[in-house]
Amino acid sequence: MEANDRTEMTVTWLKKHRLIYVGATRHPFILSIRDGSVDISAFKRWLGQDYIFVRAFVPFAASVLLKAWKESDDSCDVDVILGGIAALNDEVEWFKKEATKWSVALNSVVSQKVNLDYCRFLESLMSPDVDYTQAITAFWAIETVYQESFAHCLEDGSKIPDELKETCQRWGNASFGQYCHALQSIADRQLKKASDDVLAKAEVNLLRVLESEVEFWNMSRGEV
Numbered sequence: 001m002e003a004n005d006r007t008e009m010t011v012t013w014l015k016k017h018r019l020i021y022v023g024a025t026r027h028p029f030i031l032s033i034r035d036g037s038v039d040i041s042a043f044k045r046w047l048g049q050d051y052i053f054v055r056a057f058v059p060f061a062a063s064v065l066l067k068a069w070k071e072s073d074d075s076c077d078v079d080v081i082l083g084g085i086a087a088l089n090d091e092v093e094w095f096k097k098e099a100t101k102w103s104v105a106l107n108s109v110v111s112q113k114v115n116l117d118y119c120r121f122l123e124s125l126m127s128p129d130v131d132y133t134q135a136i137t138a139f140w141a142i143e144t145v146y147q148e149s150f151a152h153c154l155e156d157g158s159k160i161p162d163e164l165k166e167t168c169q170r171w172g173n174a175s176f177g178q179y180c181h182a183l184q185s186i187a188d189r190q191l192k193k194a195s196d197d198v199l200a201k202a203e204v205n206l207l208r209v210l211e212s213e214v215e216f217w218n219m220s221r222g223e224v
């Protein structure tokens, strides 16, 4: 590959940073859901913390939508992102229902440091100084880690406990996969025409997302 080949930048980056990507998408927590050995207290911790994260992810998604509307040459981007926001609306309700099922009191969950740091990072990406290319690349990466992780749980040979199937289906289903691919195409199109400076920043942000996702799973297992 030529050093300046910008075709499918996201694919190039995921190859380059494969170890951390695999760390985020094949984490022991995910593997334990897949093989049925998951510690239920870890699952409940994840549920409470992820609800806090998702609530911060909603305004981030809204900021990406705003940037798409202002900066994108293709009005379809707004539709893709709006679809993501609609899914988030369902997701917030799902978390409430799921929390009741597992007796997790969402309003008394205290955000852990890893989660606070990740939410603060999201907030930094909401700044108007961060351009659409950087924002959409981070957005794609965040959604894709969950899609890849939970889709792996659903692959052949899995022994997911019945009561966790819905969780895996939420992010592992085919239509969420298509949505992630649509985000990836948008990110690749934007990265192709970005300045070297924006490209460098987008890659740093991608690494930050992948590291944060690994830490989020570690936290869920009670390891931080």
Ligand SMILES: Cc1ncc(CNC=O)c(N)n1
Pocket: 050, 053, 054, 057, 091, 142, 143, 145, 146, 213, 216
């Ligand atoms: C920590 C984390 N990363 C990604 C997602 C998936 N995006 C929205 O739901 C999520 N829920 N939580």
